Amino acid sequence: MSASSGGLADEPHVALGTMPGPVEQAFLMSRYQFRDYLRAQRFILMLAIVGAILAILLALVGHYPPPALIANGNAFFGSLWVGGSEILIIFAGIIFGGDSIAGEFQNKTGYFLMGLPIKRWSVYAGKYLAAYAASLVTILVYFVVLVGAGLYFVGSGAITTGLLGSVGLAALYLAALLGTTFLFSSMFKQSLYGVIIVAVMFLFGFAIVVDLIEGLVGITPWFIITWANVVIAYPLTGVPAGAGELIRNVALLPTLAQGIAVMFGYFLFTTLGGLALFGREEFT
Amino acid sequence: MTRGYGRDPVGSPACDNVARAPHAFQLVVPSPRVPAVLTMPPSLEARQLTRRFGTFTALDHLTLKVEGTKCVGFLGPNGAGKTTTLKMFTDLIFPTEGEAFVNGISVQQDRRRALSSCGALIETPEIYGSLTPREALQLVGAVRGMSAADVRERTDRVLEQVKMTEWANQKVGRFSKGMKQRINIASTLLSDPDVVLLDEPSTGLDPRGVAEVRSIIRGLKGEGRLIFFSSHILSEVIDVCDEVILINRGKLLFYDTLANVNARLGSGATSVDAEFLRPIADADVARSIASLAGVTAWSRLDERRVTLTIQGGPEKRAEILQGVAGLGLGLVGFHESRSALEDVYLQEITTGES
Ligand SMILES: Nc1ncnc2c1ncn2[C@@H]1O[C@H](COP(=O)(O)OP(=O)(O)O)[C@@H](O)[C@H]1O
Numbered sequence: 128m129s130a131s132s133g134g135l136a137d138e139p140h141v142a143l144g145t146m147p148g149p150v151e152q153a154f155l156m157s158r159y160q161f162r163d164y165l166r167a168q169r170f171i172l173m174l175a176i177v178g179a180i181l182a183i184l185l186a187l188v189g190h191y192p193p194p195a196l197i198a199n200g201n202a203f204f205g206s207l208w209v210g211g212s213e214i215l216i217i218f219a220g221i222i223f224g225g226d227s228i229a230g231e232f233q234n235k236t237g238y239f240l241m242g243l244p245i246k247r248w249s250v251y252a253g254k255y256l257a258a259y260a261a262s263l264v265t266i267l268v269y270f271v272v273l274v275g276a277g278l279y280f281v282g283s284g285a286i287t288t289g290l291l292g293s294v295g296l297a298a299l300y301l302a303a304l305l306g307t308t309f310l311f312s313s314m315f316k317q318s319l320y321g322v323i324i325v326a327v328m329f330l331f332g333f334a335i336v337v338d339l340i341e342g343l344v345g346i347t348p349w350f351i352i353t354w355a356n357v358v359i360a361y362p363l364t365g366v367p368a369g370a371g372e373l374i375r376n377v378a379l380l381p382t383l384a385q386g387i388a389v390m391f392g393y394f395l396f397t398t399l400g401g402l403a404l405f406g407r408e409e410f411t
Numbered sequence: 412m413t414r415g416y417g418r419d420p421v422g423s424p425a426c427d428n429v430a431r432a433p434h435a436f437q438l439v440v441p442s443p444r445v446p447a448v449l450t451m452p453p454s455l456e457a458r459q460l461t462r463r464f465g466t467f468t469a470l471d472h473l474t475l476k477v478e479g480t481k482c483v484g485f486l487g488p489n490g491a492g493k494t495t496t497l498k499m500f501t502d503l504i505f506p507t508e509g510e511a512f513v514n515g516i517s518v519q520q521d522r523r524r525a526l527s528s529c530g531a532l533i534e535t536p537e538i539y540g541s542l543t544p545r546e547a548l549q550l551v552g553a554v555r556g557m558s559a560a561d562v563r564e565r566t567d568r569v570l571e572q573v574k575m576t577e578w579a580n581q582k583v584g585r586f587s588k589g590m591k592q593r594i595n596i597a598s599t600l601l602s603d604p605d606v607v608l609l610d611e612p613s614t615g616l617d618p619r620g621v622a623e624v625r626s627i628i629r630g631l632k633g634e635g636r637l638i639f640f641s642s643h644i645l646s647e648v649i650d651v652c653d654e655v656i657l658i659n660r661g662k663l664l665f666y667d668t669l670a671n672v673n674a675r676l677g678s679g680a681t682s683v684d685a686e687f688l689r690p691i692a693d694a695d696v697a698r699s700i701a702s703l704a705g706v707t708a709w710s711r712l713d714e715r716r717v718t719l720t721i722q723g724g725p726e727k728r729a730e731i732l733q734g735v736a737g738l739g740l741g742l743v744g745f746h747e748s749r750s751a752l753e754d755v756y757l758q759e760i761t762t763g764e765s
């Protein structure tokens with residue numbers, strides 16, 4: 128009909144076989160989703176949070192440099208990177224992941240995507256990858272500024288392999304947290320519910336539950352991610368004495384391996400659960 | 412002329428017939444890249460397609476096959492089950508029973524393959540507000556496996572078709588509902604699919620937009636594809652479609668060509684409203700108009716308008732128009748009042764409801 132298709136008549140141009148595979152389609156999805164995230168107000172909001180945390184922490188360190196804190200790189204980052212990144216990861220998870228799936232229903236954008244020849248899991252995976260990338264970008268901003276500050280306050284020896292290990296563990300924690308927010312986002316067609324549940328759980332709910340389980344039930348709350356994520360600090364602070372040891376049936380601190388296993392388990396099972404839910408979700 | 416991304420690289424507007432001719436089939440088969448199924452005409456098929464919401468049956472064992480390059484109207488009053496059907500054809504919702512096929516591929520078993528040669532517009536989807544139409548169409552093209560050059564060319568073409576060229580690089584988030592729907596239509600057509608599903612596509616458009624969408628659909632008809640188009644507006648279906656499926660309360664009432672539906676009334680009678688400059692007396696009508704050959708009955712609409720029942724085709728109608736005009740009664744209007752299809756529509760719907 129148009130000149131465009133007419134001109135291509137000689138060679139059979141696009142047949143079924145040349146439609147990208149489901150994995151490639153997931154990456155295509157994530158590219159556009161990521162672009163949307165970068166342009167959305169939420170990205171600015173997240174950068175503002177990063178900026179606020181940096182401003183407060185660095186103003187304090189600059190004004191009263193605590194000798195113990197700036198004694199060496201591991202102490203500096205063990206405090207500022209570990210503490211800051213943990214809270215930033217929670218914010219990023221909520222801001223980029225909280226309405227991820229529910230928003231597709233609520234804003235009706237899902238109707239646009241799901242009319243395309245794409246597997247449902249490709250859409251889910253694409254959105255997850257985009258949320259992960261957007262979170263990572265903002266957290267890397269925090270990281271880069273902090274590295275600069277570390278070099279300034281502590282000196283050139285501030286950057287250790289321990290810091291890289293800690294960054295890797297934080298990346299795993301982010302994967303687990305986003306998996307969880309995506310799961311809750313898949314459970315409701317209203318964005319707000321998933322956002323509230325995840326915010327409450329990660330900001331203080333889990334901490335209370337950990338205390339209750341340890342104190343009252345008397346077992347190790349290994350299935351709560353905030354019990355496990357303390358290992359993010361281990362590469363910098365060293366594994367604390369008593370990690371993994373049972374005191375009256377309760378291990379108050381995980382070993383590094385336990386922490387990694389729990390965080391990975393969270394990522395895996397929440398993602399499988401979210402995929403299963405999204406696969407059955409109807410756009411009514 | 413090749414059309415359609417994702418399917419039928421040897422297709423043509425005449426592929427319906429070509430694919431059936433043995434020699435043409437020979438031309439098609441040697442290419443190992445083209446599975447045999449792709450040489451078939453475009454089709455949509457529902458087998459015992461059923462959807463219940465709780466105890467309410469929104470679609471009741473719909474069995475139907477639409478095949479070939481034509482425009483099929485999916486007609487039914489609000490709540491008939493049109494959207495429910497189309498959503499099952501696009502895997503937005505799942506059937507309680509039965510299965511839906513696009514080009515012979517089960518949507519329920521392989522949505523990705525089934526939708527590869529199908530463009531669908533169901534309800535009024537939203538595009539990520541921060542993207543521009545061009546970017547949104549890039550996403551669609553990339554997912555469908557179009558080359559960047561093809562996407563550019565087709566984007567220009569479809570944006571022109573929906574008259575949104577000048578908005579190509581503005582953020583979709585700021586568009587009005589009607590503008591968004593135009594972009595949705597553009598994205599449905601981008602890959603030049605050979606099956607197009609449209610669920611009341613003029614919803615949310617202003618009167619000019621409605622007319623434009625109709626003309627877009629009419630334009631698509633010449634391009635050798637299957638258009639399946641739902642509407643609750645009879646005149647719209649008559650205006651653009653070759654065939655009509657009528658559903659009501661989740662049940663198929665009939666599926667037939669427009670011509671057959673008109674013939675169903677047997678008589679082939681149509682009604683025409685004639686409007687005059689001045690009030691016209693019953694006596695005048697009875698004496699002069701009603702006695703014209705082909706006018707079988709008449710009734711009064713108001714003092715200046717009468718409805719004539721006419722027996723015969725367009726030639727007869729032209730003859731009668733000339734006759735009435737020649738009477739010197741001050742004829743100012745002469746147009747079809749209710750077609751046979753409308754009679755069937757109303758009749759079937761009311762019998763279905765009683
Ligand atoms: N998610 C739903 N839950 C309950 N009832 C529904 C749902 N979706 C549609 N229905 C009902 O199914 C019937 C058919 O709806 P629909 O297919 O949207 O009709 P149409 O598109 O022909 O106007 C309506 O009575 C509608 O109320």
Ligand SMILES: [Mg+2]
Nearest residue numbers: 493494495611
């Ligand atoms: Mg509808």
